[in-house]
Amino acid sequence: MQFSKSTDYALHALLHLGHSERRHNIGIKELSAALGVSESYLSKIMSKLRQDGIVRAVPGVNGGYELAKPAEQITFLDVIQVIEGRQQMFECSNSNSRQHQQLAEEGAAPQDQECHGKRECLVEKVMGGAEQHLHQYLREHTIQSVMDEASKRCSQNRDKKE
Amino acid sequence: MQFSKSTDYALHALLHLGHSERRHNIGIKELSAALGVSESYLSKIMSKLRQDGIVRAVPGVNGGYELAKPAEQITFLDVIQVIEGRQQMFECSNSNSRQHQQLAEEGAAPQDQECHGKRECLVEKVMGGAEQHLHQYLREHTIQSVMDEASKRCSQNRDKKE
DNA sequence: TTATTATGGATACCACAGGTCCGTATTGAT
């Protein structure tokens, strides 16, 4: 239950692109140097981001990457789902087992076989709810919001000194 | 970014123990049959739950497992942390890279080197917040609450039929 | 044409989830 390093790299790479928004076409060399990650590996990650329309890429001399849309439209959820995939975090692996029928026995008449007729696992339902909460939070945070937070911190520090 | 099958098994096993609360010492045979999981593998999981004080176990004839505390005191978070471990979901792997110093440059005077002095990664901060939200949700759901939900469903179904 | 840069395929390594087997210890029953 951990996010992969690739997600970490992707978020930091996008942050770098957002921070250098005026320039465009940031090369993989600069990116990998800034993050301390190998070019070859980072380029795989950038390719994924490109295929999903998060960044644009141009090959050739002076080529590189830039954000494909405004930084405030790139949410953490977007990035995470591109890298980690869109499968749900939890799947009940034995919903066809005796477990779920047994839960239905109690408090139900014997002929109440369609109790839990949908065969929906209640554990899965709770975990699904957790995932939805998580997604909502991750939708509310964007590349832009992190950059805003960064400059806010800086100005606060300056105020303290004066 | 997925919960392991072990977590799934653990939650369902606890649900089975809670459901059979009047009896005690449910054997691994009954548990594995109910869940459709091998005895050997499930017993590993039960051992973990025992070491963390979630269940009690007695060996010997007529031995088995029972909940070590009331079902309403066993939260999803408890179970997940026992099985998945307590490491955080996200760790910034390059907080000592150029990335974080560069973010501080903008909006700060050159001598403002202690801007971001704590070296705290803002990406990690967002992800940490996400994890806290997730944990709060998982703390609010217990083995008991799932059992309550199950019987509520059943009585609703019965009402519909009458 | 040439140097630069991104792309995608092939490959390798390794940690870990998932799972099995077996010997040991403990307990109740005979």
Next chain:
DNA sequence: ATCAATACGGACCTGTGGTATCCATAATAA
């Protein structure tokens, strides 16, 4: 005292996926 049932823990196996590298190819600017 013995035996069967049961949980415990270690050793082991296997496949998969994350991490990472290298190279051949395509595209682009100078």
